[in-house]
Amino acid sequence: MEPGSLAAEPERGEPGEPGEHFLYFAYGSNLLKERLRLHNPSAEFVCVARLQDFKVDFGNYQGVTSTSWHGGIATIIQSPGDEVWGVVWKMHVRNISSLDEQEGVGSGTYIPIEIDVHNQEGKVLTCRSYQMKNYVPAPPSPQYKKVICKGAKQNGLPSEYQRKLEEIETNHYEGPVKVLEEIEAVTNEPL
Template structure:
């Protein structure tokens, strides 16, 4: 695909850097999404903020940071699906706001894309500052991001950075996503399971996390 073929009438470009890196995830709510290229956003860092009950931890956001960058994916969507994307990102609930930023592709130059950033972001921090447990994503959310990065063959060093991100051990909606992923390939099982399946409640115990952290880093 050459650069002149990227922009089409009644479409827009969207830069994803969180869970929507994974093509399976974005197509759940946005079936018209078409992969264009991986891309790099300069002078921003990837961070996690604002707890999501759905994911079991904070979700991804961009924080302006000099000499940092974030890798992501450019998707092309039909303009009629913009409202669906806004709804998924919680724009109407004032969780994220939309903006337009220039990102750089490896082979096709720069593109200005629609990007979503959280309304309230964490404060700047130094490279060696400890990351508070409130900013640790869930295990599931982190895995979804890594799956997307592997799927689209991000640079190896960036995948290693994603793998080093600490998580809060919560599973969030992982079971539901496993079922969706399976049913997207296979016919669902029609067996009847008697009774209810007991499930341990998923809770984020911040006090326990802090105590464990103090023991690890006295």
């Protein structure tokens, strides 16, 4: 499926469950449950999934370094033969605006897209995700990389893919990262 448009209908909740839900595919810092739930408390783990013919890249929107992470931030780009592993989260539609805000949709940093991913049994799931356009490649901060790698481990992404994430070069930023401090406050442990 070509990214760029969103499904008109969100996924319906389970029988007896009030409201509507959607599926969200996370591949960056939102792999870590505690990070995602800082502003999106309805997020529930669904499965580990694979996005075929894409790869993860890191960069700064319009060349401006992220003030949240102090380095390049993750995006997905089409790349035949590559794959991105991530987590599918089920979220209530009331969290779309907070998720969009976290992803910088209002500022144009990311655009919401609809993608098809495959769970480990091969079932196709249509999910909301985010893609950065108009970015300049740049390495992530060590703190951002740490959150991504911890989320990959927490959710059992394939070990080969986890090794690939661990090998990502960083920008060696050593200052404070407010988002990391918020996550550590929730988990009561340093990441």
